Amino acid sequence: MIIKTPSKVILFGEHAVVYGYRAVSIAINLMSTVEIVKKEGNMVRLNLLDLNKAQNFDLDSIYNLNPSTYNKFDDFKYCLCAIKNTLNYCKINPNFGFELNISSKIPVSCGLGSSASITIGTIKAISKFYEKELDNENIANIGYLVEKEIQGKASITDTSTITYKGILEIKNNKFKKIKGEFEDFLKNCKFLIVYAEKRKKKTAELVNEVAKIENKDEIFKEIDKVINEALKTNNKEDFGKLMAKNHNLLKKLNISTPKLDRIVDIGNRLGFGAKLTGAGGGGCVIILVNEEKEKELLKELNKEDVKIFECKMVE
The missing domain is CATH 3.30.230.10 (Ribosomal Protein S5; domain 2)
Structure with a gap:
């Protein structure tokens, strides 16, 4: 089996x-x-x-x-x-x-x-x-x-x-499945996961560091606004801009790294948008692919000593 x-x-x-x-x-x-x-x-x-x-x-x-x-x-x-x-x-x-x-x-x-x-x-x-x-x-x-x-x-x-x-x-440790137009939109999106670098800190360490940031709640509220907008969009360009916006907010939490930022910049320039994904401190970037510029995107990423995974949503 x-x-x-x-x-x-x-x-x-x-x-x-x-x-x-x-x-x-x-x-x-x-x-x-x-x-x-x-x-x-x-x-x-x-x-x-x-x-x-x-x-x-x-x-x-x-x-x-x-x-x-x-x-x-x-x-x-x-x-x-x-x-x-x-x-x-x-x-x-x-x-x-x-x-x-x-x-x-x-x-x-x-x-x-x-x-x-x-x-x-x-x-x-x-x-x-x-x-x-x-x-x-x-x-x-x-x-x-x-x-x-x-x-x-x-x-x-x-x-x-x-x-x-x-x-x-x-x-709050509960979930709901998202269906409908947003699901249909994501099915038509092509993403790259770019493994940029080994994480320098464990998730627990990063969570503890974020806990000490005084204005974290303001940042979290801004992230929630990004989610509100993202769930309503069916336009790849707009969605990519929201990914970039989320990344910039995560940078304010000090969880990005110079290499993650560099990969995100490439993704923003040659894809529709990009952001780190996960706890940060290294790890991965997710890029929403603009298929018209995909060859150029891959060429630039391959200069950065990264591992690239093409992926789609699994239902």
Whole structure:
């Protein structure tokens, strides 16, 4: 059995969402893949194909894992926690084990939800494998439990966007799916995700630094106005300008970097618009492509030592 799950990108509202303001996220077609194969006995084998790492685990030991022990299995921790929580949530007492082969097209630790994508893929694989089909609500709930257990605190943004797909508006750790004209508009948009540089700080550090900015609420209110305008537009040029406006507001939160700004400037000049996406401090930029200038855009980006991913929304 093979399960494919998307990644996610935040279009608008980074950091503001932490304070109860809105964010808009979309599922995108940078996918992770989880293959599950039956194994006799009580053994679980996890193969992280991209990292060329593998490890065996006893099924009984997985039930007893807790946050203090996950760090011993750093690269495997999200998979292990997803297995444990799915088995417990579904009340599965297996009498045979399995092998998971995991691979991903998603760059890690750059705001695209790579860990959440593998988490959701693992939850779906385990529940289907043991014939305990789950609906989206239960899958997203388990995903949230996994992220909370690993990280100590969590947002629903990544796990819900990857589970429900499409476009989500997130506020106060609740979401609603956005349908209609805005969805139709985004389906016709072509985006590039540009992995500019390794993040210099963890998300928690960046969130703590933003917390110290005195006028942050004024900035968040301006970001919310951008979201209001964006949800009403069906014009790529206008939408791109709103992306650029959101980026300039994020710069006031001191979460951008010179290289991110440089990539955003290229995206604004040769695309319809661009902004950093995610917590900042490095990571990725999202660019709305102007197909008339796409070759020139790619030529300029390729001078910058970046990784470029073409993506579209996943429904």
